[in-house]
Amino acid sequence: MASVTTIIDADDAASPSAIVESPDADRLERRRRELLDRHWTMLAVSLLVIMLSMTLRLNPSGSVGASWLPVSSLPPLCGSRALFGVECPGCGLTRSFVALGHGNWRESLRLHRVGWLLAAAVVLQIPYRMYSLWELNRRVPDRAWPAWCGNFLIAAMIANWVVKMLF
Numbered sequence: 001m002a003s004v005t006t007i008i009d010a011d012d013a014a015s016p017s018a019i020v021e022s023p024d025a026d027r028l029e030r031r032r033r034e035l036l037d038r039h040w041t042m043l044a045v046s047l048l049v050i051m052l053s054m055t056l057r058l059n060p061s062g063s064v065g066a067s068w069l070p071v072s073s074l075p076p077l078c079g080s081r082a083l084f085g086v087e088c089p090g091c092g093l094t095r096s097f098v099a100l101g102h103g104n105w106r107e108s109l110r111l112h113r114v115g116w117l118l119a120a121a122v123v124l125q126i127p128y129r130m131y132s133l134w135e136l137n138r139r140v141p142d143r144a145w146p147a148w149c150g151n152f153l154i155a156a157m158i159a160n161w162v163v164k165m166l167f
Helices: 023-055 079-084 093-101 105-111 115-135 145-166
Strands: 005-007 019-021
Touching (some): 023 093
16 A cells, blocks of 8 residues: 655655655554454454354253364353353353354344344444455545444343343
8 A cells, every 4th residue: 555645845846855754644554454454353253153153053951062073062151150150241142143053043032132133243244344344445434333333232232131130
C-alpha cells in the first residue's frame, strides 16, 4: 500500500525535501494492519466454531464428545462451575452450538436460550469479515456498530443468566 504524503509548500513541491511522511499515514497504516489481523483471526475462529459445532456430538450424559477423539467426552469448560459450583452466563453455549450444528433446535434452546442468537452472530461473522477484508484494500473504516452488537450479545447472555438464576 502506498504511503500518504503531505506537500509542505506548493512552491517547493518539486524538491524531494518538501515531501514528508504524515504522522497520520503511519497511524492509519498501523490501524489497517490491526484490523486485517483482527478480521482474519475472527474469520478463522468463526469457521472453526462452525466446523466443531457440526463434528462434535452430545453424549447421553450431557457432555460433549467426538468419535475422532481418544476420550469419550471433553472435560467441562466452565471454570465458574468447576471452582465455585455456580453456572456462568455462558454455561451451556457449547452444547447449544453442538445441538444447533446437528439441527436440533429444541435441544439447543433447552441448553441455552440465547445460544441460537450467538450462533447466528458467529455465522454472520463470515460475510461481515470477508466484506471487511475486501473493504480494507480501499479504505480504513471507522464503525461503532460492531461494538454495539457485541455489547448487546453480552447483555443478552447476562439477562438470560439472571432469569435462569431467579426462576
